[in-house]
Structure formats: structure tokens, C-alpha cells
Amino acid sequence: MKNTCGSEESMKLLVLIQGNYGQRIADHIRANKPQQWQLNVWSVPTITESVVDEPEAYLPDNLPQADLILHLAESPQAAQLLPTLAEKTGAQGVIASIDSTAWIPLGLRNQLRRELNNKGVAIVYPEPLCSIDEETVGFYENNKQPYTSAIISEFARHFGKPKIALTLDQKKKIVGATILRGAPCGSSQYTSRRIVGLEAEHAVPKAGLMCLHYPCLASMQFEQTDNGVDTIMHTSGRVFNEAMEKALQDLSD
Numbered sequence: 001m002k003n004t005c006g007s008e009e010s011m012k013l014l015v016l017i018q019g020n021y022g023q024r025i026a027d028h029i030r031a032n033k034p035q036q037w038q039l040n041v042w043s044v045p046t047i048t049e050s051v052v053d054e055p056e057a058y059l060p061d062n063l064p065q066a067d068l069i070l071h072l073a074e075s076p077q078a079a080q081l082l083p084t085l086a087e088k089t090g091a092q093g094v095i096a097s098i099d100s101t102a103w104i105p106l107g108l109r110n111q112l113r114r115e116l117n118n119k120g121v122a123i124v125y126p127e128p129l130c131s132i133d134e135e136t137v138g139f140y141e142n143n144k145q146p147y148t149s150a151i152i153s154e155f156a157r158h159f160g161k162p163k164i165a166l167t168l169d170q171k172k173k174i175v176g177a178t179i180l181r182g183a184p185c186g187s188s189q190y191t192s193r194r195i196v197g198l199e200a201e202h203a204v205p206k207a208g209l210m211c212l213h214y215p216c217l218a219s220m221q222f223e224q225t226d227n228g229v230d231t232i233m234h235t236s237g238r239v240f241n242e243a244m245e246k247a248l249q250d251l252s253d
Contacts, residue, residue: 010036011154014066014089018044021099021217022072025129028186029070029159040064047077055084063088068151071096072129079104082123083115091121093151098127099232100219122149128218128236130183132160139235139242159184162243164192166251172200177247183239187214191240200248207244208237 013033015026026041033039045058052058058081066089071082082094094116096104104112109125116123124147126137134153138144162183167176174195182188191211195203218232 010038011151012038012065012067013040013070013155014064014068014085014091015039015041015070016044016073016078016085017041018046018073018075018078021074024186024217025070025072025184029184032159032182032186034158040066044073044075044078044081047075049077052077052080055081059084059088065089066091068092068155069094070155074100074103076103076105076108079108079112082112083119083121086116086119086121093149094121094123095129095132095152095155096123096125097129098125099129099217100221101127101223101232102219102221122147122152124149124152126160128232128239130161130185130187130236130239132156134160139239157181162188162240164188164243164247166200166244166247168200168251174198174200174203183211183236185214185217187211187216187236188240188243190214195244200251203248204241204244205237208239208241211240212237 015022017023017026030039047058069085069091071079071094073079079096086094098104113123124132124137124145126132131137131139134156136144136146158181160181163180165178165180166174169175174197177192177195179188179192191207194210195207198206212233216233216236218236220231220233222229222231
């Protein structure tokens with residue numbers, strides 16, 4: 001399937017989950033996806049072996065065809081299934097969420113990228129998942145990763161880095177917030193209902209904290225990042241704050 005941004009063709013989306021984190025995202029996408037998209041969810045079984053030598057043994061016989069795989073599983077073993085899954089389903093692209101670095105360590109990410117690229121399949125690793133847009137993944141300027149994939153861009157046109165339109169009253173209070181593109185987990189819609197009534201000048205960083213109260217399921221583990229010692233969860237809050245800053249700037253332009 002060839003798909004370009006703005007296409008009305010149906011996208012076949014296969015979502016891989018292993019717990020509440022992935023289930024919540026899958027449910028939100030199912031409830032808010034374009035009508036023409038087809039969504040299937042596969043619960044990846046627990047795999048105890050550290051290296052998966054025979055991935056086919058873990059795959060169901062009735063795997064649906066897919067244009068795009070959204071990987072939300074929570075173990076390195078599940079990620080090792082991706083090259084075989086892409087081949088079996090015919091997927092052209094893979095979005096592998098990094099809301100916890102333990103799920104797909106850096107070495108495994110590089111290995112999967114090589115294997116999938118050799119198959120002609122694009123893969124991106126948004127960290128966090130809500131940092132994806134139509135051209136890049138990642139939040140901080142020094143670690144944004146550009147990509148070229150029409151099918152991934154099509155997903156990111158609807159779900160990813162939040163875009164917000166705000167309405168203020170004469171006292172510069174927020175009286176309306178419209179989510180033009182929301183985070184895949186649903187936190188953008190949740191937060192948009194709670195920022196109404198805030199004074200615009202104090203909306204940031206309050207909005208980002210509200211976003212985390214969804215609650216954000218990204219990792220709270222402190223680790224060394226390009227932003228110093230930080231957590232992926234805190235980055236998620238900054239992603240929403242950036243969207244708020246942009247929305248407020250649009251009102252003043």
C-alpha cells in the first residue's frame with residue numbers, strides 16, 4: 001500500500017501490547033482514529049529466553065496484514081520479534097515507543113534498525129511516544145531524529161506531538177482548548193479540559209504537570225539523557241508545555 005499524508009486510503013495498523021501501558025494507548029487510538037483505518041491489537045506473550053532464536057514460534061497463525069506496526073510491548077524479547085512480524089504482515093513501517101529505555105536497549109535498537117532497513121522497512125524510536133511528528137522523533141533539539149516514511153508520517157499526522165488551539169477571554173484566561181493533534185495515550189484531551197480557567201501567563205508549566213496527572217505511564221526512572229539526568233516522564237510534560245507555548249504564541253502573532 002502506498003500512503004501519503006492526507007490520503008483517504010485505509011491504513012492497516014497492528015498494535016503490539018503486553019500490559020496496561022499499551023492497552024490504554026490502543027484503546028485511545030481505536031476511539032479516535034480516522035474511520036478508514038483498520039486497527040488490530042496483538043498481546044505479545046511472555047518470552048523467558050533472553051535471545052529469541054525462533055521468533056515464528058511465538059507468532060499466531062492468523063496474523064493480520066498491516067501497513068504499520070505500533071510496538072508498545074514492554075520487553076526486549078518482544079522487540080526481537082519485529083523483523084519477522086514486519087515480514088509476515090507486510091508492514092512498511094514500525095513505530096517502537098521508548099517510554100522506558102529498558103524495553104528496547106540502545107544496542108537492540110541499532111540491530112533492529114539494520115535488520116528492518118535491509119527488508120525495506122522504516123523504524124523510528126520516539127522517546128517519549130508523544131514526541132513524534134510528521135518528520136522527526138524526539139523532543140530535544142540535540143537528539144531529534146529525522147525520518148522519511150509516508151506511512152509513519154500518516155500516523156503522526158493524527159497522533160503524536162500535541163498541537164493545540166486556545167481561546168482566551170478579555171481577561172487573558174483560557175476559555176477554550178481544541179486539540180488539533182493529541183498524544184497517543186489520550187493525555188492531551190484530558191489536559192485540555194483542565195486548563196480551561198487558567199490565566200494564560202501561568203498556564204505553562206501548570207499544563208505540563210496536569211498532563212502528567214493523566215497519569216503519564218512513561219518511565220519515572222532517573223537516567224543519563226541528552227538533557228542531563230532526567231526521566232522520560234518529565235520529558236512528556238515538557239512536550240505538552242511546548243505545545244501550550246506555541247498555541248499562546250499563535251494568539252499573539
